[in-house]
Amino acid sequence: MRVPSRSPGQRPGPSIPTSAPTRRAPAGPSRRLASVEPDLDAYRAAVADLLVEVGALASAASAAARQVLVDQRLREPAIAAVLDATPQGLVGARETLLLEMARYQPDERRPVSDLTALVRIYLLSRIDVMWWRDAPAYRTDEQVGGSADLVDLEWLRRRDLLRFRYQEQPTTLLGRGARALRRRVRPSVAPHTSGLLFRRARREMVALLNDVGREFTAHAPPGAPPLWVTSLVRSAEHQHRLRQLGYAAWLPSGHCLGWAADVEMAWFDRFGARDTLAELLLARQRAGEVNVVDEGQAWHLCLAPESRGRLRRVYEAEMAV
Template identity: 80%
Template structure:
């Protein structure tokens, strides 16, 4: 059993800013030894669901000690321990982090964790991401995200009509924020209520995944339905901690900081009557082993599975003609 690691992880290489997407050889497969059999993710998700019921029954402030005992006992069960022990922190580190998150939890309007059970769900299900990509380098700073050659600029692709999804960037100036606020008052509901992307960059395989989902979503919904909407992509660990200070349920470590996670809007599509269609489409991809899905309320968190990486890399290169 591993003890908590204080290391921030391997850093990405020297920043280089490509002018346009280019054909790149996929990074070499890690030589790190892995278990002979991967953990049973269906059993893990079922065990998380059972734990959430018990957490909900102990939601009162007077039940702090009982919650700690419950978490300590349940996380040692084989279905949960198998995944947590395969993360960089190991079982002990994951347990301590979860207990600390629970002790610090304060509900607020910014957080996707509306209650304590939601916090536990988001944390535990997102550990699948970091188990899958435990050997991936962490993007520690904003500069590393903006300069990484492993990421492509979505704006370059959008201007060439190569994206089957939409996004909006965070306003960079006070004037921009004012214009955004006025637009929301004049046209409420015209776009999802989200801050927008700080980084409009992501991995090539994630672009292929989102394009694939976007096409399937468009095929299953009425013609007037807006396209798939992305609310978050790659984040630096630096930005992840900024979000935590603002009250968001931004977990660490995170698949966003490894470059393999993305958040897509769900709640906004309720007004078009297609939220459940999108939800089922995403869950079907999870059942197929292509992604990990975490229901975070307004937006759902997706993380690409390593098993789908090669297919999606080929799909990106074929679609982009590189």
């Protein structure tokens, strides 16, 4: 069974070639040597094992045993090495997760479908935070709108320079009503997603998503729509709003640093293309280009720092900058 970060709940997919680069050691004196970097394969395997144990203790009566289990497992070397390299450190990350688990209330309407999903998303997203621990976050919506490091996706789309699709969040009640009607009448036109609040992205992320989009189009079954992006850069204040709505939106986050994106997965089931997309994303994770987290309807991608320079050059070449 092929799963992002070896977590349970995913489906096997066909083996397809990938254009992702092979893993390279990060360059520069400010980066830690590859020999002392945490072992991400071991981390993902340890998280996968923990998820199985958490699932076996999912009942409310097992809450105390579940807390003890997680507290013990997070101290194991394979997991502790990654958590200790995040800004919160091992203690802060462990306390955050235990508190989130204690507060969790099952609700099928919530984006985080169950407790196992909460643990999976939190722990695997810590890889993003470890990678970009020294990067500044976009704190406000205004900072996102005014950043020179971000480009306007609509400007690129109108010039046919994007190989993926997205939609913006409607800003009026009429707009939200029209979108809801379209979902009911024509469900194959677009996935059930609220859309982007900010139609902006880092140049490197545009290059990554364009590359994934081209590869997906080349391997997807006939009639499948292009890659669909459901989330990109966010501000910390928007992250707080999402958290209030029940989303797995923690701080720090790769989205608030501009280095993460979410891509639709569940919608591609109707076109027989979900497994194809899953396999090519996992191939890029194996190559060390991205971190992949199964969030259910969408999968989360975070760019690895060592891929930043290459993708910036790709963007500049594609856009003739």
